[in-house]
Amino acid sequence: MSRTITIDSGPVFVDTESLRGTGAILEFARWALERAVAELNRAQVILAGAVSAEALYASSALSQILWQIGAAHLIEEAKECAEGLRVAANIYDYSDHNAANTVLSAHVDHMNGLYFQHRLNSVAQALYPQIRGADILYRLSEHREQILSGCIDENTVNVPKIMRNLGIWAAVAGVTQAQLMRRADTPLERSAALLSRHYPRIEKWEGRYLPMLAVRGSNPRGTHIHTRVERDSYLFGLEHYATEILAVPAVHRLVAPRDATSTPHTPSALITKVQRLRDEPSAPSARTTANSAPASGEFEIERHETPGAQRPTWSVVVKGTQEWFPGTSNPKDMQSNLALVGRVPADEEAAVVWALSQSGVQPGDTIEFVGHSQGGIVAASLAASSAITDHYTVAGVVTAGSPISGIELPETTPVLAFENTNDIVPALDGQTTSTSATRITVYSTGEGSPHDLGGYIADAKDAEKTGHSEFDRWVRKRQIALGLTDDTVTTSQRYAITRVMRQ
Numbered sequence: 349m350s351r352t353i354t355i356d357s358g359p360v361f362v363d364t365e366s367l368r369g370t371g372a373i374l375e376f377a378r379w380a381l382e383r384a385v386a387e388l389n390r391a392q393v394i395l396a397g398a399v400s401a402e403a404l405y406a407s408s409a410l411s412q413i414l415w416q417i418g419a420a421h422l423i424e425e426a427k428e429c430a431e432g433l434r435v436a437a438n439i440y441d442y443s444d445h446n447a448a449n450t451v452l453s454a455h456v457d458h459m460n461g462l463y464f465q466h467r468l469n470s471v472a473q474a475l476y477p478q479i480r481g482a483d484i485l486y487r488l489s490e491h492r493e494q495i496l497s498g499c500i501d502e503n504t505v506n507v508p509k510i511m512r513n514l515g516i517w518a519a520v521a522g523v524t525q526a527q528l529m530r531r532a533d534t535p536l537e538r539s540a541a542l543l544s545r546h547y548p549r550i551e552k553w554e555g556r557y558l559p560m561l562a563v564r565g566s567n568p569r570g571t572h573i574h575t576r577v578e579r580d581s582y583l584f585g586l587e588h589y590a591t592e593i594l595a596v597p598a599v600h601r602l603v604a605p606r607d608a609t610s611t612p613h614t615p616s617a618l619i620t621k622v623q624r625l626r627d628e629p630s631a632p633s634a635r636t637t638a639n640s641a642p643a644s645g646e647f648e649i650e651r652h653e654t655p656g657a658q659r660p661t662w663s664v665v666v667k668g669t670q671e672w673f674p675g676t677s678n679p680k681d682m683q684s685n686l687a688l689v690g691r692v693p694a695d696e697e698a699a700v701v702w703a704l705s706q707s708g709v710q711p712g713d714t715i716e717f718v719g720h721s722q723g724g725i726v727a728a729s730l731a732a733s734s735a736i737t738d739h740y741t742v743a744g745v746v747t748a749g750s751p752i753s754g755i756e757l758p759e760t761t762p763v764l765a766f767e768n769t770n771d772i773v774p775a776l777d778g779q780t781t782s783t784s785a786t787r788i789t790v791y792s793t794g795e796g797s798p799h800d801l802g803g804y805i806a807d808a809k810d811a812e813k814t815g816h817s818e819f820d821r822w823v824r825k826r827q828i829a830l831g832l833t834d835d836t837v838t839t840s841q842r843y844a845i846t847r848v849m850r851q
Contacts, residue, residue, distance in 0.1 A: 351794035351803070353810050357818035358784035536778045537754060541690030547674040547683045548579075558677060558847035563699040564631075565706065565843050573706050579847070582698045590701045590735030611652060611838040612663065613827065615764055616808035619748050621648070622720045623801050626667040631844035642670055644846040645680035647700060647723075649707045654836040661714045661743070661830040662707070664700060664730070668721030668749075668801075677847045680722060688725040689751065689776060696726050699845040701735050707841055709740065714829060716743040720801050721773055724750025724765075732757045743829040748804035751777035762829075763787040764822060766807050771798035785818050 551557040564574035582589040612618040625648050629635050633644035648665040671681035679695035687694045709715065715736070717727035724747030730736050731745045732755050744762035745752075754777040757763060765781065767774040769791055781789045792807040811819055826832075 351792060351796060351806065351810075353807050353814070354791045355788060355811060355814065355816045355819050356781075356783045356791060357788045357816070357822075534754065534778060536776075537690050539690070540686045541692045544683060544687035544690050544692050547686075551675045556675075558675075559850050560848045561679070561695050561698060562846045562848045563702055563843055565703065565841055575702055575706075576848070577698060577702065579695060582693055586693050586697055586701055586733050586735035587738075589698055590733075590739070593702050593705050607840050609650065609838050609840045611832060611836045612650075613832055614808070614812055615746055615823065615826075616805055616812060618663065618665075618716075618718050618746055619720070619766070619801070619805050619808055621650070621663070621665045622667055622718060622723060622748070623805060625665050625842075626720075626801065630842045633846065634844050636670075641676075641678070643677045644844040645670065645678050645696060646842055646844050647696065647703070648840050648842045649700075649703060649709075650838055650840045651707070652830055652832060652836050652838050654831045654833055657831045659710065659713055660708075661832075662704075662709055662716070663830075664704075664715060664717045664727065666696065666700075666717070666719035666723030666726045668719070668723050679845050679847060685722055685725075688722065688729060689754075691729075691754070694726065694729070695847065696845060697730055697733065697735075699843065700726070700730055701733075703843045704740075711739045712741065714741045714743045714831075716746070716826070716830060718746040719750065720748045720804065721750055721799065724748060725752060725755070728752040728755045728757060728763075731761055741829075744826050748801065748808075749773050749799050751775065753777045753779035753781050761786075762822060762825065764826075765789045766804045766811075767791055768798040768803065768807075769793045773799055786822065788819055788822055790819075 548557065559579055561577045561579050562574065563577070565572045577589070609621075610617070612621055625646065629642070629646050631644055631646055634642045634646040636642050645667075647667070650663040650665065652661045652663070654661075667680070669680055669682070669685060671678045674681060674683035674686070676683075679699070684694040684696060686692075704715070717731050719725070719727035724745075727747060728745050728750070731742045736742060737758060742758075742761050744764065745757065746764045748766040749768065749771050750765070751774050752763075752765060763786070765774075765788070767781070767789060770793060783789050790807055790811045792803070792810075796803045812823070
């Protein structure tokens with residue numbers, strides 16, 4: 349089965365009455381054709397019974413004509429076409445209310461994704477109360493000494509006082525839990541948010557908690573700049589942390605030139621940057637070895653300088669999950685996935701905010717974000733964070749195989765999302781995608797591994813060849829927003845990110 353794509357750019361406004369009218373005309377044409385064929389067959393029978401040579405010749409010629417025009421086939425085609433136009437009219441009428449269903453109705457393969465989302469929500473509904481109960485119990489156990497304080501002496505146990513203290517600490521746990529649920533308005537998001545906070549507690553309990561986030565700028569020439577941040581300091585949001593970073597003048601400077609790289613003029617070229625970041629890491633700690641997984645994650649900030657432009661523009665490139673276990677030294681792990689889906693700030697978000705200020709990005713500069721899988725969620729989360737929107741202009745977000753439907757991006761932020769209908773990862777947010785002329789989703793289906801980054805690059809290239817007006821307009825607006833021309837010079841700087849012990 350060949351790989352095919354469908355571009356959904358929002359509601360499709362069609363004169364559905366004309367579709368139904370054309371269908372009615374085809375129905376009449378089918379009826380007229382059937383009548384004509386019946387008359388021709390009748391004439392052939394009459395001619396075949398005649399004796400004269402002229403009648404036999406006419407009968408033979410008529411049979412040849414009927415065979416050549418394939419009348420029966422034409423009648424069937426007219427019937428199918430009329431039915432198809434009626435169905436299309438119904439779909440288009442419905443799409444005025446929900447554009448995404450135009451694609452979902454026309455492409456049965458994606459219905460499996462809808463079924464998966466429904467099942468996923470059901471599982472989350474059942475899972476959430478258990479997680480919530482475990483979370484409160486854990487919080488109460490952390491404060492057991494305060495709960496029992498003054499309630500027990502050598503001879504008696506003051507049960508009423510224990511119950512009162514228990515109620516107080518339960519209320520505290522409930523308030524803290526509410527803080528954790530930042531915009532978590534679905535059971536899945538709430539479950540993920542709570543799970544993402546259980547893992548650090550387990551780390552602390554086992555004595556292996558990594559409280560610091562180390563970020564360092566690196567490329568093949570070596571390490572240039574670095575910082576350490578308390579992970580807990582930005583747990584409830586990046587806003588305060590980002591304000592502090594941006595308010596302090598940068599004291600570090602790069603001691604080596606940036607790496608020259610190609611300018612990503614198209615979405616496919618931009619996603620290819622993610623593939624290169626994944627396959628060719630710069631920092632030694634970000635590389636997979638025969639004996640161990642990478643201890644660090646890595647992201648890239650690209651600077652685009654165009655002659656005549658007052659300021660450079662920027663692209664932030666983020667790759668996907670590298671560790672499938674939580675609480676590792678590499679922030680690109682399952683713990684970050686849970687945090688991102690649960691709308692709790694992930695470590696890489698804070699690292700990118702800091703790195704932007706160190707890369708020379710100035711307030712008001714234009715930035716775009718691109719990522720695959722987990723990297724796409726990071727990209728969209730950053731574009732939605734006031735840590736970014738209060739200081740910079742967001743040119744857009746490009747994602748491949750990422751669940752970003754639950755992220756509340758500003759309406760003015762252009763989004764281009766690539767999703768394979770057989771890829772379960774984009775469905776993990778349990779929501780359907782809302783599309784428009786500025787928020788386009790490119791669906792693909794067919795051969796190959798559905799979550800493969802190479803497949804998504806191929807999808808982007810195919811989309812660029814379709815001539816789809818809204819897609820092409822989106823691409824042109826991105827190029828204009830970033831000021832990309834044939835004369836643009838692009839350089840890159842990579843940053844490694846690691847969870848480490850406090851020194």
